[in-house]
Amino acid sequence: MIGWRIQRVAATGSTNDDVKNAAEAGESEGLVITAREQTSGRGRQGRVWHSPEGNLYASVLLRPRIPVSEWPTYSFVVALSIYDAVQKALPSAPITLKWPNDVLVDGKKISGILIETVEGGLVVGIGINILHFPAEALYPCTSLAAEGNQQVTISAVLDDLLIALDRWHMVRQTQGFEVVRNDWLAHAKQGILKVKLPGQETPIEGLMNGLDEQGNLILRMDNEQDRLISTGDVLGFL
Template sequence: MTDGTLSEADGLRLPPGFRVVGFQRVGSTNDEAKQLARQGAAEGTVVWALRQESGRGRRGRAWSSPEGNLYSSTILRPRRSPAETAQLSFVAALAVADMAERLLPAGSGVGCKWPNDVLVRGRKLSGILLESEPGADGAVDWLVLGVGINVRHHPDLAEYAATSLASEGAEDVPLTVALEVYAACLAHWYGLWAGGGFPAIRDAWLARAVGLGGPVTVRLAREAVRGVFADLDMDGVLLLDPEDGTGRRRIAAGDVFFGSAPASPAEG
């Protein structure tokens, strides 16, 4: 479901190779971008909508999408293995963090939370969702990088405190400016990853990592593990030193809570 094209998409100042397809309203920018990707849309095509009717985040969670925030999905064609392209969640987090730092007052406390959240003063600013499709050779044919950024509004989340750029001091930022800055930051970090792989991305992410070296609880599908967030592996896996002394664990997917407060395992 789409509703009207956006005249605001005309005249945007975007990095080379980027173009925007804008809508007043869609079901999901990721769904629109996936359809365009299957039809052969070029890398750098960005689907932007003022409102989503069925936005979603990781693990199918609903993502509140009122008008006034930035909802975009970018088509990328990295031609890498699925494991490598999963690293693009860190690329996206760095792009959002850079965008926030450019638009917010100095010293706003922007950080990255594993695996792909961006926090401002400990509160969640954005959501990131990667969806991809393999080619005949097993490499990823295309990847859609969906990003929702709270510009003017933020939801009341049950598990995490949320915030917006407006709440943190960046009031009256036009969505066109937010999109231009985000696209420029994404082009920078994606180019760095495409040219040199994950090491530089990992270093930059660790420099912004919230909770590194401190106590965390990681909620997995059927258990919650407490320990110290020790490091990030070279493939983006969280390295945890459990408090029970059972030896370092590699965690590829989970929800991180800071401190050692109990966290109930997710159903499943």
């Protein structure tokens, strides 16, 4: 089990930056820095992550004992951990997963993940909407409060998240990606996906046909050929 060491701060620019600095100074696995608000929060592909007080913002240092080439699969490890924590808070809600690492409640995004590499480890940034969610975003959003749980605390969600992350981290290291992949696919929203690729204005469409061994999305195209997608945004389901 990971010995989590939680540092709580009122405000910071970015919890990911704080954990990266600690990692580069030799900090061991298990450091968690959480802030009530961030002034320079960011998400995937350099997007701004609005971070007002009332939501969960935390970054975690992991040092996986698997080949570095397999580290990208940790986005699925983290997504499953968030899934478990959100399900604990919303046990009756329809919760699904969206490639590459989004957690959806009733089709709306409730969390964000930013994973960055440091020497010998991963800095895992996690945001979960507890009270607030952005009205304007690339994908419709929601929060735990909006979905019916106004009583849950940030601390309780963090505790559940770390319990789940500890478990999935161990599963990934001892049982491999296949177990993680199968569980992720069991919770993933299926069907025809509309995917926007970097540098392309027009999204492509294809039937979700699983994940490969590196976590790339497999789309079955109209010509019955499979296409691997390594980077992109799923804009919707048809």
